[in-house]
Amino acid sequence: MQKAIVRRDTGENSWLKRYYLGRFVFSAAWVALAFTVGKNAPGVAAIMLILYPIWDALANLIDGQRTGGLAHNKSQLFNFIVSVLTAIAVVVGLRSGMGAVVVVFGVWAGLAGALQLATAVRRWKSFGAQWSMILSGAQSALAGVFFVKMASGSHVSAIATVAPYAAFGAFYFLVSGLWLAVGDARRRSKAVAP
Numbered sequence: 001m002q003k004a005i006v007r008r009d010t011g012e013n014s015w016l017k018r019y020y021l022g023r024f025v026f027s028a029a030w031v032a033l034a035f036t037v038g039k040n041a042p043g044v045a046a047i048m049l050i051l052y053p054i055w056d057a058l059a060n061l062i063d064g065q066r067t068g069g070l071a072h073n074k075s076q077l078f079n080f081i082v083s084v085l086t087a088i089a090v091v092v093g094l095r096s097g098m099g100a101v102v103v104v105f106g107v108w109a110g111l112a113g114a115l116q117l118a119t120a121v122r123r124w125k126s127f128g129a130q131w132s133m134i135l136s137g138a139q140s141a142l143a144g145v146f147f148v149k150m151a152s153g154s155h156v157s158a159i160a161t162v163a164p165y166a167a168f169g170a171f172y173f174l175v176s177g178l179w180l181a182v183g184d185a186r187r188r189s190k191a192v193a194p
Helices: 002-038 042-066 074-096 098-127 131-150 158-192
Strands: none
Touching: 002 042, 002 158, 042 074, 042 098, 042 158, 074 098, 098 131, 098 158, 131 158
């Protein structure tokens, strides 16, 4: 019985490492494109702004399913729903201007941050190494308030506003993935030590 539990936890831990590092790679690539291509090509920026919450929705859906199912992971189920609705709201907001898109991202950042925080707190008991995700969730919620305030500016650029936010998210996912990897390496070295 004990061996089955350890094997399951190791598999979930391995999944979380890959998940966090995969989210880092996507976010880092998105940020690089935002600061290079997106800032000079409004059409590309619009597509990127729609794709970012779609990616978040898919990532939450897959992670929730891989770690016990969405019925067990309510915060990820809600995050999936909120992210899908955000992608739709971005499409609508693009017709009204960049200020509207920044407001949409602000509301999304606040809600998604709170849900990410809830997921990290729930995972703390099983996996540890969630302090980075807790910080990320809290910072996302605060960024949401900042976005809404910025949206009233006369020349606000949605891609330039969202890119630094995405960069911080990438950093937190990298830290979380590496932290889990270091923890695994320590456990393996203790198991091998005489």
